[in-house]
Amino acid sequence: MPLLFLLLSPLLFFASPSLCAPFELPDFREAPAFRNGPDCSPDNKIHIAMTLDATYLRGSLAGVFSVLRHASCPESINFHFVATSSPRRIQHLRRAVLSAFPSLVFSIYRFDATLVRGKISQSVRRALDQPLNYARIYLSNLLPPTVQRVLYLDSDLILVDDVAVLWSTPLGPNHVLAAPEYCHANFTSYFTSTFWDHPIYPSVFTDRSRQPCYFNTGVMVMDLHKWRDGDYTKRLETWMEIQKKEVRIYELGSLPPFLLVFAGEVKGVEHRWNQHGLGGDNKEGLCRDLHPGPVSLLHWSGKGKPWLRLDNSRACPLDALWAPYDLLSRNGRDLLADV
Numbered sequence: 001m002p003l004l005f006l007l008l009s010p011l012l013f014f015a016s017p018s019l020c021a022p023f024e025l026p027d028f029r030e031a032p033a034f035r036n037g038p039d040c041s042p043d044n045k046i047h048i049a050m051t052l053d054a055t056y057l058r059g060s061l062a063g064v065f066s067v068l069r070h071a072s073c074p075e076s077i078n079f080h081f082v083a084t085s086s087p088r089r090i091q092h093l094r095r096a097v098l099s100a101f102p103s104l105v106f107s108i109y110r111f112d113a114t115l116v117r118g119k120i121s122q123s124v125r126r127a128l129d130q131p132l133n134y135a136r137i138y139l140s141n142l143l144p145p146t147v148q149r150v151l152y153l154d155s156d157l158i159l160v161d162d163v164a165v166l167w168s169t170p171l172g173p174n175h176v177l178a179a180p181e182y183c184h185a186n187f188t189s190y191f192t193s194t195f196w197d198h199p200i201y202p203s204v205f206t207d208r209s210r211q212p213c214y215f216n217t218g219v220m221v222m223d224l225h226k227w228r229d230g231d232y233t234k235r236l237e238t239w240m241e242i243q244k245k246e247v248r249i250y251e252l253g254s255l256p257p258f259l260l261v262f263a264g265e266v267k268g269v270e271h272r273w274n275q276h277g278l279g280g281d282n283k284e285g286l287c288r289d290l291h292p293g294p295v296s297l298l299h300w301s302g303k304g305k306p307w308l309r310l311d312n313s314r315a316c317p318l319d320a321l322w323a324p325y326d327l328l329s330r331n332g333r334d335l336l337a338d339v
């Protein structure tokens with residue numbers, strides 16, 4: 001028995017998670033529990049997909065908190081998290097989610113980064129080139145076939161309104177995807193002159209139902225059945241392969257392929273559901289103001305992230321709206337401050 005113990009103890013020593021390779025996640029405090037109102041039907045589930053990784057974990061958890069906080073039926077929401085981490089790291093991420101939301105209904109799906117790595121070309125900002133940034137293209141493969149509709153949300157946003165309203169956007173018989181569109185944005189500038197001068201490529205936009213307009217891919221309602229039927233993952237991949245192997249047709253990350261496939265075919269959503277650009281541009285991350293009009297969702301797209309600016313005492317005025325959803329624990333904050 002003592003001998004067995006001696007043989008086992010080094011194993012126990014190395015198996016202890018705190019002593020394993022450095023994958024330290026900060027501590028999060030538990031969010032209050034949210035309960036369904038009397039009018040919630042158990043049959044009406046809302047499916048939300050988000051990514052999960054160590055870098056954006058604090059943002060993802062703040063996003064989840066904001067969804068629950070403003071939902072009329074928070075217990076009817078199923079979260080579908082996508083991660084590229086190893087199975088062991090995914091267990092750490094799972095524990096972090098549970099520490100903040102012990103009764104959350106969620107699954108974590110492992111997205112094989114090698115599926116997409118060879119198709120990513122370098123963009124203007126390194127953070128945009130992470131394989132996880134492309135996971136939204138593969139939701140139809142990752143989520144179970146029983147999930148017909150999913151709301152994809154980026155990890156740098158908060159909702160301040162009931163997600164059920166956005167979720168129930170009618171897609172009709174023809175639309176695969178709904179998102180707020182921005183037709184005043186200069187659509188030409190999202191593609192290179194090589195693209196526009198090409199004999200064939202620009203014709204992709206000629207048969208669209210409506211004028212092709214920019215939309216932000218951080219907030220999208222997607223019909224996964226129609227997506228699979230139309231093999232939209234393959235259509236997006238085709239453009240990524242052209243970009244990687246033939247000619248440089250755009251400078252941003254996962255956004256331009258979405259524009260190439262969906263611009264002019266998107267079901268419009270009120271602008272209040274994606275007040276984007278609060279992170280500033282892709283180079284400097286300067287402070288930005290809200291667009292005019294009502295606000296249901298604030299999105300820190302761009303380089304600046306509210307948690308980093310708050311930690312560095314360089315917060316923009318609107319970052320104060322993100323702070324109440326921050327679940328990083330006091331202890332975790334102190335630890336980070338020491339680094």
Ligand SMILES: *[C@@H]1O[C@H](CO)[C@@H](O)[C@H](O)[C@H]1NC(C)=O
Pocket residue numbers: 186187188189
């Ligand atoms: C739109 O962008 C293109 C390419 O960047 C530029 O040549 C064009 O002048 C812009 N149009 C307007 C109206 O700003």
